[in-house]
Amino acid sequence: MTDDSDLLDPSRRRGRGAASNRPGRFERHERPPEHDGWEIEEEALPALRTEVREETARRIIARNTSPDIGFDRSVNPYRGCEHGCIYCFARPSHGYLGLSAGLDFETRLTARPNAAPQLRKELSSKRYVPAPLAIGTNTDPYQPVERERRIMRSVLEVLRDFNHPVTIATKGTLVERDADILGPMGQAGLARVGISITSLDAGLSRRLEPRVPAPARRLAAIERLARAGVPVRVMVSPVIPGLTDHEVESILAAARDAGAAAASWIMLRLPHEVAPLFRDWLAEHAPLRRERVMARLREMHGGKDYSAEWHHRMRGEGVHARMIARRFDVAARRHGLDADLPSLRTDLFAVPPQPGDQLTLF
Template sequence: MDCGGRIDKARRRGRGAVSNAAGRFDLARNAEPEEAGEPRPPLRTELRLEEARSIIAWNRSPDLPFDRSINPYRGCEHGCSYCFARPTHAYLGLSPGLDFETRLIARPNAAQLLRRELSARSYRVAPIALGTNTDPYQPVERDRRITRRCLKVLAEFNHPVAIVTKGTLIERDLDILAPMAARGLVRVGISVTTLDARLSRRMEPRAPTPGRRLRAIRRLADAGVPVRLMVAPVVPALTDHELEAIMTAGRDAGAVAASWIMLRLPREVATLWREWLAEHEPGRAARVMARLREMHGGRDYDPRWGHRMRGRGHYAAMIAARFAAAERRLGLNGALPDLRCDLFRAPPKPGDQLSLF
């Protein structure tokens, strides 16, 4: 690692970020020079366990269609180079770069906390989002099964949930999801950024291939789980030409609705993304960044509500128009049915007196 936090290619093979520079709360990291010529082992994924004190996170963002979410993990091994959640690792004193995808934190008591919080007398039911910050079906879930335990609690309470993922491990939990879907309690969003497997491998190195995600859509749809295809993010001058093809492939796989989000570069992500472009797409880098700045008033990113998800200007309007036309043509413009909240019940605790009626 040099003074800018860059890591040798051999050490970061199969990772998304190019560097591991300090986050905004850990400026001392930049003072860790790597000895010239000294061989270093490849970066390995580390997992730390955290006993969380609460699990439901609340938000008041007018850009989001939910006010509460749960995230069983911090950091994400999928390593998507563009991930808007990378800056959250800075709050842990870790780098939003390679630390975000190699130094993960799991919350093994998430299901217990969820049960406790849903059982509170003051709790008022509304759909809960699962996986809005980091992917609940990233590779570590295979062994940890924290997401699965949370789903079991939600099913027991008849609590509505909306899941967002790239992970095909979601198929494992169809035994829980299919009955919930039959009761109107679940819907799933599957993100497909590109249909180009080689580009996907460079841009989101440990996520399932695009074709594999489409097969997951098919399996979910066949099990009766409503799926929204998420073209997210749309990357100007890199994946934008695929918009209609991605939507067609998602519809053919069984998706019943679609959405899109423009590439977002909050805080440290802007630098990380420019580094990725310089290494992987140097010939397109200037054009990609010019389009983004055009949509954000000359800046890499504008975080204002009502602006950050789509941008403004001629290019953003063109993408929106293309999406709307394809959505109508493919029959993806129907609204998904509202998730049911009327079935919610806190199950009786051991020792509770049961009702006679």
């Protein structure tokens, strides 16, 4: 567990998920805080604010070959995520920027304002072969900063112009803003959205996901997207054994009532720096359940907080992992959420005419 001296005062990190800002795993040196004998008044240390810098992306489509996920390309309009979900498996990616997976991940964001024109360029290549593009696989495209920046909106406009298939994963209800694009694309077989719900308990959700819309608000987003013609999948993600696993059935029932057409789930993952951050969170917010939660996770990962082994990292192993999987399967079948959504279409893809192009007469 992180030493208590590493934890920031709660008044400074109000509305944030992490309690500390330890250096990333690639940093060679640490600078631990040390009391120098001078008393500093609280007002001299303001609450942490969100900072956003800009980055010009040389390439915007990222490729992957993981056997655990069903897509081979993705786009991330932002680095870091202000939602502050304490369990976010993407936190360690901030280490590649020389930043902490803790509070830096939530407060020091990077926006990619050229994402849309760069995407247009890459999709226009004669060598490009269309396949579903995933957005929201690393950080949430509908986090609060998107309301002002509108980078995700501009990316969707490009995908619409190319009739390019897209899948979106989000906790942000700002996705409703783009129903005018996603609705027609969804009806044409070109788009679908996954909405993640970890718990229906608003208080617990606020502590786990401090800047994410409330569970009831996310259910309303499912309803509004479904009504617009967007196929929506509820993602019971992550399932936290000993803390939220008892809610699997109730989340599926509520999502079905809201209009979800399918469901999926993922077990809590604690790679690299996420494990100590989550242990600190348990100590502060759920101390009586801390040992039980970590014991269950270690049972699922061969005695470790987390195992990154292919084909097992998303669900874990052992009795408890199998029990949760079975409960999910039974509940999904009962509520009609067990069928796969139809495959997205790629046959409609076409590069739109660009200004100055010579158009054919026939």
